[in-house]
Amino acid sequence: MGEAAASGTVPAGRRRVAVVGGGPAGLFAAERLRASGCEVHVFEAKGSAGRKFLVAGKGGLNLTHSDPPALFASRYRERAGEVASWLEAFDADALRAWALGLGVPTFVGSSGRVFPEDLKAAPLLRGWVRRLRAQGVHLHVHHRWAGWADDGSLRFDAPDGALAFDADATVLALGGGSWPQLGSDGAWQALLRDAGIDLAPLQPANCGFDAGWSPHFAARHAGAPLKPVVAHWREADGSVHALQGECVVSEHGIEGSLVYAISAALRDTIAREGHAILELDLVPGRDLARLQHDLARPRGKRSVSEHLRRAAGIDGAKAGLLREVLGADAMHDPAAVAAAAKRLPLRLVRARPIAEAISSAGGIRLEALDAQLMLRARPGTFAAGEMLDWEAPTGGYLLTACYASAHVAAAGVLRWLSTPA
Secondary structure (H helix, E strand, O other): OOOOOOOOOOOOOOOEEEEEOOOHHHHHHHHHHHHOOOEEEEEEOOOOOOHHHHHHOOOOOOOEEOOOHHHHHHOOHHHHHHHHHHHHHOOHHHHHHHHHHOOOOEEEOOOOEEEEOOOOOHHHHHHHHHHHHHHOOEEEEOOEEEEEOOOOOEEEEEOOEEEEEOOOEEEEOOOOOOOHHHOOOOOHHHHHHHOOOOEEEEEEEOOOEEOOOOHHHHHHHOOOEEEEEEEEEEOOOOOEEEEEEEEEEOOOEEEOHHHHHOHHHHHHHHHHHOOEEEEEEOOOOOOHHHHHHHHOOOOOOOOHHHHHHHHHOOOHHHHHHHHHHHOOHHHHOHHHHHHHHHOEEEEEOEEOOHHHOOEEEEEEOHHHEOOOOEEOOOOOEEEOHHHEOOOOOOOOHHHHHHHHHHHHHHHHHHHHHHOOO
């Protein structure tokens, strides 16, 4: 494992850094550290780096968002202040410039989300890993972190057996707990807990919810989109909110982009009260008075479902959802149907399992880290990415905070290495 030339800011005998985790946060920290002259070794449990990054980008890689800074930072809810400080060091514009440096220009979509022009993750990741190798970053795959040895060295389960690795500093970037088949399995929790690191339990984020559908409704409508609809919900402080978008009926309940955007509030309400009520406006283009008028027209020999379709444009899964919630008898009451169509209460009883979630909340509490993202209980060890206790909705906010935290952690490593031992 040959050494690279040292930067003038990092003492020659103190510059070997281990980065544990080969996702975006780990790779970006490695890139920053190598550019400053460190000898960098990335350890990845899977057979290749960036697997979740690749899968997440299959439908179009959403790198970041064009929100103005204050609004961007607000997306991180309770951790907005801390994440805002990371974004001051590396923000959405910096991420777009970084992608352009890899030959990947980006554009702002109609929703404000930022994508590569070709919408693909694979070319960016391939080019990135190729550049890292060319720069001298050592990438070790099939190396699963197993904690620390008594002498402080890092332990790995490797293809040739147990491996001990001595590093002058370490960056942990092991991801959260979602999509475990891609590497983010949360197995690091026990290792850190045993080391006295304060953790918030991992929870599903950007997830769907169970609503306890009847077998008939689930069999008929699972997979059907609900669009457009307006969601109404209440936060813990009593404030009420509304958001228009699209969601999908699932076998168990409801999921999709609109639900993901408010999943943190729904999940926390369920934890506090045992369930959450999500109200859907199924016909956002009509006010209640007009809808009542339209549905009160005589339907003659038409069936209830045909009358709903002709009078109010309600059919398919929306009509089925009304029947599921109201019951068959109430479907003959135009006033009741109109009221429900404008505020249909769905009783959500639990979040879907974390393995199904797009991301996770919880992880290393930020109070267990200093401003440079170094573990207070383990000097010289830093952490970045989704294994930290923050969360954000989809829309590019997740990736941006992973990069920004890695930038801060890498800067912290360099400062640590430059401080006399």
